[in-house]
Structures are given as structure tokens and as C-alpha cells.
Amino acid sequence: MSKIYTVAxxxxxxxxxxxxxxxxxxxxxKYNIVALCDQREDRLEYYxxxxxxxxxxxxxxxxxxxxxxxxxxxxIATPDTAHIGHTVKAxxxxxxxxxxxxxxxxxxxxxxxxxxxxxxxxRALVCHVLRYAPAYTKLYEIVNSGKIGRLIDIxxxxxxxxWHQAHSYVRGNxxxxxxxxxxxxxxxxxDLDLIQWYAKSKCKTISSIGSLDFFKKENTPEGATExxxxxxxxxxxxxxxxxxxxxxxxxxxxxxxxxxxxxxxAEPVSEEKIRxxxxxxxxxxxxxxCDNNVVDHQTVQMxxxxxxxxxxxxxxxxxxxxxxxxxxxxxGELYMDEKTITLDVFGEPTEIIKIDALLEADYGHGGGxxxxxxxxxxxxxxxxxxxxxxxxxxxxxxxxxxxxxxxLSEGKLLLVHN
Numbered sequence: 001m002s003k004i005y006t007v008a009x010x011x012x013x014x015x016x017x018x019x020x021x022x023x024x025x026x027x028x029x030k031y032n033i034v035a036l037c038d039q040r041e042d043r044l045e046y047y048x049x050x051x052x053x054x055x056x057x058x059x060x061x062x063x064x065x066x067x068x069x070x071x072x073x074x075x076i077a078t079p080d081t082a083h084i085g086h087t088v089k090a091x092x093x094x095x096x097x098x099x100x101x102x103x104x105x106x107x108x109x110x111x112x113x114x115x116x117x118x119x120x121x122x123r124a125l126v127c128h129v130l131r132y133a134p135a136y137t138k139l140y141e142i143v144n145s146g147k148i149g150r151l152i153d154i155x156x157x158x159x160x161x162x163w164h165q166a167h168s169y170v171r172g173n174x175x176x177x178x179x180x181x182x183x184x185x186x187x188x189x190x191d192l193d194l195i196q197w198y199a200k201s202k203c204k205t206i207s208s209i210g211s212l213d214f215f216k217k218e219n220t221p222e223g224a225t226e227x228x229x230x231x232x233x234x235x236x237x238x239x240x241x242x243x244x245x246x247x248x249x250x251x252x253x254x255x256x257x258x259x260x261x262x263x264x265x266a267e268p269v270s271e272e273k274i275r276x277x278x279x280x281x282x283x284x285x286x287x288x289x290c291d292n293n294v295v296d297h298q299t300v301q302m303x304x305x306x307x308x309x310x311x312x313x314x315x316x317x318x319x320x321x322x323x324x325x326x327x328x329x330x331x332g333e334l335y336m337d338e339k340t341i342t343l344d345v346f347g348e349p350t351e352i353i354k355i356d357a358l359l360e361a362d363y364g365h366g367g368g369x370x371x372x373x374x375x376x377x378x379x380x381x382x383x384x385x386x387x388x389x390x391x392x393x394x395x396x397x398x399x400x401x402x403x404x405x406x407x408l409s410e411g412k413l414l415l416v417h418n
């Protein structure tokens with residue numbers, strides 16, 4: 001019989017509650033959720049009832065929560081700027097940790113975190129969930145098999161999607177570097193992490209260009225108001241809160257517990273709640289009248305110590321999300337989109353792999369969320385070789401930190417490790 005580990009969750013929002021919390025709660029033979037902490041009482045009430053956590057173990061104050069160790073494992077899914085502080089506190093209290101990314105946009109804080117883990121001897125897993133997603137692990141398997149020879153170059157595209165940009169990076173929690181990491185880390189830390197994983201090498205040099213070009217006041221359509229509620233364009237503008245949150249909600253059969261609607265308002269989601277939220281809250285603001293400052297497009301060029309080169313393109317102005325990947329080796333090429341992996345070994349017939357055939361179930365991040373929770377149990381059992389350990393994740397964070405430094409210096413070529 002497997003050991004059951006107790007779990008506390010700090011931040012029960014879209015990731016801590018709806019994603020990891022619900023998944024962890026499915027594995028009753030492995031985990032038992034015993035404590036929750038969040039500033040919002042509605043979230044505590046909903047997830048407390050769902051996970052069977054009594055009122056005495058629900059906390060709105062993190063200071064009160066951290067007065068004692070409340071579980072074996074702490075899930076940290078708080079805002080980006082709080083990840084380092086909360087993780088260090090967790091280590092000091094003796095918790096093993098699952099922590100959301102990005103960890104930080106500060107190089108010194110990366111070092112501080114590694115030092116704290118070494119000092120207190122706790123285990124930690126970072127939520128770079130795509131390393132666990134079957135499509136990306138299949139790419140890793142093919143690259144390592146030698147079928148395309150020695151990997152030479154990676155060309156990676158992150159099409160954010162126009163409505164996702166508006167939701168998360170113009171109106172939402174990741175819109176401003178005062179409150180979150182820059183977008184190259186907030187959105188593209190997955191991409192940098194995967195590129196570094198496939199390259200199997202530390203990054204030597206990096207350069208980056210990009211800017212906030214469109215979502216600014218000077219691009220406001222004529223006659224537009226500061227909120228979508230009273231705007232004459234609310235039924236025609238593709239960025240209208242009514243079109244993104246109400247029309248799309250109906251198009252997807254009115255889900256009551258799904259992202260992004262459960263970020264806009266409390267669960268269970270209803271049209272009445274969405275309307276009230278966008279008429280009074282931040283998600284009803286015109287995208288040209290927000291306090292956003294993160295980029296809407298960016299390009300990063302990388303040279304790894306083993307000679308592999310890579311380019312990452314991030315672009316908000318796409319109709320659909322879903323990464324596009326091209327890998328070029330000495331004996332073949334690999335391509336991946338939302339639906340297929342295409343393997344072209346030079347001189348051989350093309351092989352097409354359907355991504356749907358790789359999935360065991362329809363879980364978030366292409367099945368990565370489920371596999372991450374399974375890997376988390378392996379960590380708790382003391383098994384080594386974790387793909388997204390703190391040490392492994394810090395490398396791609398350093399790449400993102402240097403990429404943003406380069407962008408702010410008009411593309412200056414920088415050493416990643418000084």
C-alpha cells in the first residue's frame with residue numbers, strides 16, 4: 001500500500017485550486033489535502049468544500065498559515081513576485097514543495113533559492129509542466145534516439161493568441177512587470193525551459209529584441225471608451241470583453257469551472273457573474289486603456305555551449321495558440337504543431353505521429369498537468385532524476401533574465417553565465 005502524503009495549498013486560484021488541487025484530490029491513495037491559504041474567501045469556501053478541508057484549516061493570512069507546518073508538501077501557486085519568498089519560507093518550515101513558475105526575474109534570487117534548498121535539505125519540483133506532456137517527451141525521445149543525427153538548430157514559435165494576450169498580458173495578472181515577471185518569463189519560461197532541455201547544454205550567449213507595439217492608448221479606435229461596457233465597438237472589436245468572455249463562453253458550452261472564466265469571476269461560473277465582473281472589474285477594461293507594459297512580440301536568439309543554436313519567436317497577434325517547433329539535425333528534421341509531429345529522416349519516407357494518440361486523458365497542458373502530479377509523488381518517495389528540479393529550472397530562468405536584459409539594451413549580445 002502506497003504512503004499517503006498530506007498537502008497544503010498556498011494560492012487556490014486557477015492553478016493551485018482548479019488544476020493541481022483537483023488533480024491531487026483525485027489520487028486519494030497518494031495525497032490528502034489538509035490546509036488551504038488564499039486572500040479570497042470565496043475561493044477558500046469553494047475549494048475547502050470540494051477538497052474536504054474544514055474551516056479551521058482555511059487561512060486568508062499567510063502569516064497565520066506559516067505559524068506552523070501543516071502538511072508534508074506545500075503547493076505554491078501565488079503571484080509570480082511572491083514565489084521566492086514563499087518557497088524560502090516553506091523550506092524554513094520543513095516543507096517539500098511544488099512551486100509555480102516563473103520563480104523570479106532576478107539572478108541573485110535564483111542563487112538565494114538554491115542556497116536555501118541546500119541549507120534546509122527540502123525537495124522541490126517546479127511546474128514546468130510541458131516537460132511532462134506526452135508530445136514534448138516524444139520529441140525528446142526522438143532527438144535522443146539519433147534518428148535526425150546530431151541536433152544543430154532549433155526554431156521555436158510561441159503564438160500566444162490575440163484573446164489570451166488580452167486576457168493575461170493586457171488586462172490580467174501578468175500585464176505589468178511591477179506585479180509580475182516580464183513576459184519572456186511569465187509566458188515563455190516553458191519555451192526557454194524546453195529549448196534548453198532539448199539542447200542538453202547550458203546557454204552561452206543570448207540576445208533579444210521586442211516591444212509593446214499595439215496595446216497602447218495611442219492605438220485606441222475612434223470613439224472607444226475606457227471600459228467595454230459603454231463602448232460603441234463592444235460588439236465588433238475582437239478584444240472586447242463581451243466577445244472574449246461571454247461569446248466565447250457560450251461557444252464552449254458555458255463551462256462552470258474552466259479557465260479563463262474562473263479567473264474573471266468566482267466558481268461556479270455563470271453568465272450573470274461574468275457580466276457583473278466585466279462591468280466592474282479589471283477584465284472589462286478597454287485593452288488600449290490598461291496599465292500594461294509587457295511586450296506583445298519578442299524574439300530571442302541563443303547559442304549553447306555545445307554549439308547548438310536556437311531562435312524563439314513570441315507573438316500575440318495570432319488567431320490560435322499552440323507552439324510550432326522545428327528541429328534540424330545532421331540526418332533529418334522534426335516538426336511539431338498542435339496536432340502532429342512530423343519526422344523527416346533524409347532519404348527516408350516521412351513519418352507522421354498524431355499527438356492525440358499520445359494522450360492518455362484530456363488534462364491541462366497536453367497531459368502535462370497529470371504527469372507532473374505523478375512525478376510529484378515520485379519526488380515525495382525520494383526517487384532521483386526529477387526533470388524539473390530547482391537546479392534544472394534555474395538554468396532557463398537565467399536565460400529569460402538575460403533575454404529581457406538584452407531586449408532592454410536594444411538587442412545587446414550577453415553572456416548567460418558571467
